[in-house]
Amino acid sequence: MNNPEEIFEDGEEFKVDLSHLMDDIAQVYSFEHWKLPIVENVDNFIDEKEYHTISFYVRDGELKIEMKGTGISETQFKELAKIAFTTKISIPEDTTLGYYGWGLKATMVTAETIEIETKRKAFRGRQIWYWKEKCPYRVFKSPCLDLPEDSTVLTYKLKEEYKLDEKAVIETLQEYYPTVLAGAPALGKKRKFYVNGKEVPPPSWLDENRYKKVEMLKSINIKNEQASGKVFISEEELVDEIRGLAVIVCGRKMEERFNPYPEVKKYTGYIHADFFAKRKYLISDKTQIKRRDNPLWQDFKTKVSLELEKILKNAGFLQTTTQTERKLIQKVHKVLTAVLREMPELRELGIIGPLSGKAEIYTKGGNSRGVIEEAPSTKPNTSSTKEGERIDQYGYGGKGRVIKDDKNGKESVSKREGRIRGYPQPIITELPEQIEAKYEVGKILINKQHPLYKSVERNEQMRLYHVSRAGLEAVLDQLLKDGEISQERYLILKRQITYLLGGNL
Amino acid sequence: MRLPVAFHNSENYGTLIGEPVQFGRPFFGRSEEYESVIPKVRKSYNELLEKSKRNLKEALDDFLKEVSSYAIVGYDFILCLSKDLGKEPMEIVKVLLSSIYIKDRLSYIKQNLKKKKENPLEYAESFGELVSLLGTRNAYNLLRKNGIKISDTTLNYLYKVSMMPSSVKALIESRKLLLTVAFELPMENIEEAAEKVVGLSFNEARKILKQFQE
Numbered sequence: 001m002n003n004p005e006e007i008f009e010d011g012e013e014f015k016v017d018l019s020h021l022m023d024d025i026a027q028v029y030s031f032e033h034w035k036l037p038i039v040e041n042v043d044n045f046i047d048e049k050e051y052h053t054i055s056f057y058v059r060d061g062e063l064k065i066e067m068k069g070t071g072i073s074e075t076q077f078k079e080l081a082k083i084a085f086t087t088k089i090s091i092p093e094d095t096t097l098g099y100y101g102w103g104l105k106a107t108m109v110t111a112e113t114i115e116i117e118t119k120r121k122a123f124r125g126r127q128i129w130y131w132k133e134k135c136p137y138r139v140f141k142s143p144c145l146d147l148p149e150d151s152t153v154l155t156y157k158l159k160e161e162y163k164l165d166e167k168a169v170i171e172t173l174q175e176y177y178p179t180v181l182a183g184a185p186a187l188g189k190k191r192k193f194y195v196n197g198k199e200v201p202p203p204s205w206l207d208e209n210r211y212k213k214v215e216m217l218k219s220i221n222i223k224n225e226q227a228s229g230k231v232f233i234s235e236e237e238l239v240d241e242i243r244g245l246a247v248i249v250c251g252r253k254m255e256e257r258f259n260p261y262p263e264v265k266k267y268t269g270y271i272h273a274d275f276f277a278k279r280k281y282l283i284s285d286k287t288q289i290k291r292r293d294n295p296l297w298q299d300f301k302t303k304v305s306l307e308l309e310k311i312l313k314n315a316g317f318l319q320t321t322t323q324t325e326r327k328l329i330q331k332v333h334k335v336l337t338a339v340l341r342e343m344p345e346l347r348e349l350g351i352i353g354p355l356s357g358k359a360e361i362y363t364k365g366g367n368s369r370g371v372i373e374e375a376p377s378t379k380p381n382t383s384s385t386k387e388g389e390r391i392d393q394y395g396y397g398g399k400g401r402v403i404k405d406d407k408n409g410k411e412s413v414s415k416r417e418g419r420i421r422g423y424p425q426p427i428i429t430e431l432p433e434q435i436e437a438k439y440e441v442g443k444i445l446i447n448k449q450h451p452l453y454k455s456v457e458r459n460e461q462m463r464l465y466h467v468s469r470a471g472l473e474a475v476l477d478q479l480l481k482d483g484e485i486s487q488e489r490y491l492i493l494k495r496q497i498t499y500l501l502g503g504n505l
Numbered sequence: 506m507r508l509p510v511a512f513h514n515s516e517n518y519g520t521l522i523g524e525p526v527q528f529g530r531p532f533f534g535r536s537e538e539y540e541s542v543i544p545k546v547r548k549s550y551n552e553l554l555e556k557s558k559r560n561l562k563e564a565l566d567d568f569l570k571e572v573s574s575y576a577i578v579g580y581d582f583i584l585c586l587s588k589d590l591g592k593e594p595m596e597i598v599k600v601l602l603s604s605i606y607i608k609d610r611l612s613y614i615k616q617n618l619k620k621k622k623e624n625p626l627e628y629a630e631s632f633g634e635l636v637s638l639l640g641t642r643n644a645y646n647l648l649r650k651n652g653i654k655i656s657d658t659t660l661n662y663l664y665k666v667s668m669m670p671s672s673v674k675a676l677i678e679s680r681k682l683l684l685t686v687a688f689e690l691p692m693e694n695i696e697e698a699a700e701k702v703v704g705l706s707f708n709e710a711r712k713i714l715k716q717f718q719e
Contacts, residue, residue, distance in 0.1 A: 427525055448523075458536065460531075471528070
C-alpha cells in the first residue's frame, strides 16, 4: 500500500479559478499588454524552425497574423487552449523561447475573440476562442480560409482598449526583434516580417552607416557556449535608450541593455546569447535574464565586459592605466608613508606608518618604563607577551588597552621590532555635501557627494590624489580640533602634505 | 565578481556603507562599479535591520545570499549590525556561523577543493569572505572544523586574491590568469604585473614576477 493513489482513492483533482488565473498570467508581463499578440506570436513563430514568414494585417480593430512554413499538428491543435501546456520542452536541451505554456493564452486578455486556423500536411483545423463570464472558452469550427501552403493564421478581434495601428506593430517588432529584422538568423534560420504587405525594416540604430566604426564581438566562450555580436562606435553621443549592448536571446531583445560602461555615451551594439534560453535562464515574460544563481550570467558579464573594454579603450573612450600612472601610484604610496612617519602628532590618533609596516612594539616586562592605557589601538603581529596577556599597540580602530613607553610610567616594558597595521581605513561614502572628508576613530570618511569628489570621480588618477589629500587633511583637522596640534603646526603640516603630494603628481 | 564593501558606525551619521580604499594602492574597483554595488548593499542592509526584528538568522541569511553575488562584507559589517541591533558582536557571529549561507559556502568550498575549480575567482572570494568576516585565525579554525584542510599560507593567498583590484580579478575569472600565478603577484604594482603574466604557466610567470621583486 505504498502508492498514494491507492491510499487516497477518494480524492479529487485541484480546481482552478480560471478567471483569476487569466488575470495572474497577464500580470506576469512587464511590458504593455497591447504588445502581447505581437510578441507572443513572434516568439511562437521563431520557436518553430519551419516557419519562414510572418505577416501582420491591421485594420479596424482587427489584427490578423499569418505564419507560413508549417502549421500546428492535430494533437497540438486539440491541446492548444490548455493552460501551461507546451510542446516546446520535450527535449530538455532544446532551445526555445516558450516553455511556460501560457503565451498564446495570455494574448486572450487583449481580444474579444481569437480565431486560429491551421494547415499542416493533410490536417486542417479551426478553433475560436471567446469569453464567457470572464473565463476563456473555445469551440472547434470547420476551416474556412483558403490556405495553399502549410501555415497558421490567427485573427484577433481586439478589445477597445487594446486596439493598435500599423505603426505600433512595426515599432514593437523593431523594439523586440531588431537583429532578426536586419537578417540575422533566429534559432539558425532567417525569417521575414511584413506589416500590411510591406517588409519591416530594422530599427535605425542598427544601420552601420551611421557609425564611425563597427567592431565584432567574435565567439566569446561562455562556459562552452558562444556569444557573438557587434559594437558600433559613434561620433555623436547616443540617446539613453540605445546605449550599451542589446542582449538578444533567440531573436528576442531583452528588456535591459548590457552596459558596464555607462560613462561612455558613444557606443551601442548587440550580442546574441541564445544559451540563456537553452539553459532556461529567462524570467517569466522572457524579457529578462535571471541573474542570481546563474553562473552563465556571471561568466557572460565578465567576459563580454573584458572584450568591450578592449574595444572602448581602442576607441579612446576608456582611460587606460599607463605605466606613468602606475609609477605615480607607487610614488603616492611612498609619499604617504613619508608624510605619516614625519608627523609624530599622528601617532596620537593611532596613525603610525604604512600598512603592515615595521614598527616598534612594546611588550610587558623589561628594563624600560611604560604605561598601559585606553587609546585607539591596533594589534601587533606578536601574538602574546610573556605573561600571556595580549596587549595592543597604538593604532587605528576602536579604543582598547594599549601599551607604550613612558619614562614616568609604572609598568616595566621592553621594546622590540614587529609589524602593525598602520593606516586608518579611508572609506568613500555619502556625507552631507559641504563636508569634504572627516576622520572618525580609525576611519577616514571621504565624501562622494562633495563637488570636488564629483569632479574627479571618473578619473582614477585624480580620484586617488583627491582621496589621499582630503583624507590626510581630515586627519589634520581632527588633530587641530582635539587640540593635539597648534594652528601654526596645522598649517605647516597641511602645506607639507600638499607640497609632497603635489610634487609627485 | 565581488567588491569589498566597508561599513562604519559613525557617531553623527549612523551606519555608513562605502567603498574601502587602501592608501597608495589601486582602487578595489572603478567608481562606476561601486556606484552600482553600494546602493544595493545599503538597500539589503536596511531590509536586514527590518527583517531581523522577526528572525535574525533568516534575515542574515537573506542578506548574505543577496549581497554575496556582488560584495564582500567584513567584520566591520558585524560591528555595525551589532550596534544597530543592540547586540554583542559575538552574538551576531554565532548566528552567522549557524546560518545556511555559511553552510552553503563551506559545502561549495569542499566541492571545489579539487584541482579544476568551477570558477577560480569565486573559490578565492569564498575564502576571502570568511577571512573578512571572521579574521584569519577564526576562518582557519572554522575550515578545519568542517574538514577543509588548507594551510595558513594558502588561506592568506586566497584572501589576497579576493582583495585584488577588479581588473585583475576579471583576468582570473576569465581564466586568463592562473590562480596560483595570482598568488605571486606583488601588491605594489599588481595591475602591471598581472598584465605581464596573462596566459603564462606558473613557472613562466614566476620568472617574470621575479623582475618585479628586484
